[in-house]
Amino acid sequence: MxxxxxxxxxxxxxxxxxxxxxxxxxxxxxVHVSLSHTRGCVAAVAARSPCGIDVETIHRGPPPRGVLTEREAAWVRDDPDPARAFTMLWVRKEALVKAGIGTLAEVGSLDVLDPGSAGVPATMETWADPPYVGAWVVLDQAPT
Ligand SMILES: CC(C)(COP(=O)(O)OP(=O)(O)OC[C@H]1O[C@@H](n2cnc3c(N)ncnc32)[C@H](O)[C@@H]1OP(=O)(O)O)[C@@H](O)C(=O)NCCC(=O)NCCS
Ligand SMILES: [Zn+2]
Known part of the structure; x- marks a missing residue:
């Protein structure tokens, strides 16, 4: 072609x-498309259904307030690397927003640890069925 x-x-x-x-x-x-970029890395997805992709470097500062459910916040606190854990959840939330599932203002009530819960597609992360969301990369260090 x-x-x-x-x-x-x-x-x-x-x-x-x-x-x-x-x-x-x-x-x-x-054709639905989603794009993401962070220092040293870009990501893109195209599909015939809504799709979302996000790539982030690890947020090492204090996490923003109000963007995690209580369960997610506890999961982040209990992780040996809370900043990395936070970023793993944050990229999923941004991918959902980019796919048109919720808004940034609503991500605090999306429990991305529980695919199939309110507002979170059961197929998130599997790419098995639309909406195609859940592609994320968390980079420990930006590529040089
Ligand atoms: C969507 C958003 C969460 C992603 O930001 P990010 O993680 O910092 O950056 P990423 O590189 O991962 O994604 C940026 C890309 O997402 C896409 N994008 C931007 N807004 C989008 C949206 N509402 N839905 C889907 N994709 C979007 C664009 O392709 C953008 O590329 P660009 O920066 O070259 O324009 C961010 O753009 C945002 O906060 N948007 C909402 C803010 C808003 O509503 N502003 C209103 C201004 S009037
Ligand atoms: Zn605008």
Whole structure:
């Protein structure tokens, strides 16, 4: 198949402006895409159903408040590396938001430790069925 140039556009669902927000491919409204980038790493997914991907380096600072359920917060506290544990949950939450499942304001009530619980697809992480969410990479150090 001939390589083809694909044009991406972004429109923000919050403010309605172009240039930021969820990306789409011009002329291919049936294809869903999700992109992520962090220092030294990019990730992308395309599917015929909503999809979300996120890649982050480990957040070493204090975690933001209000973004974890009580169970998740306890799971992070009990981990020998809480910053890494937090980031593992955070990337899942961002992947869900990017797939259109909840908003950033709502992620505090999504229990990503429990696929199939309210708002969290049972197929998260398996890629078996849509919505395709749960791709994440946590990098201990940004690649050089
Ligand atoms: C979606 C979001 C959580 C991801 O941010 P991040 O983890 O820091 O960065 P990532 O590299 O993983 O993802 C960024 C990419 O996600 C995509 N993206 C941005 N907003 C998106 C959305 N609402 N839904 C799905 N994908 C989105 C874009 O492709 C973006 O790429 P860009 O930075 O080159 O434009 C962040 O952009 C955000 O907080 N958005 C909501 C803020 C908002 O609503 N602002 C309203 C402004 S009026
Ligand atoms: Zn906006």
């Amino acid at each position: 001939e390589p083809r140039h694909l044009e991406f556009v972004q429109r923000c669902a919050s403010c309605g402006r172009d240039g930021h927000g969820r990306p789409t491919i011009v002329g291919h409204p049936d």
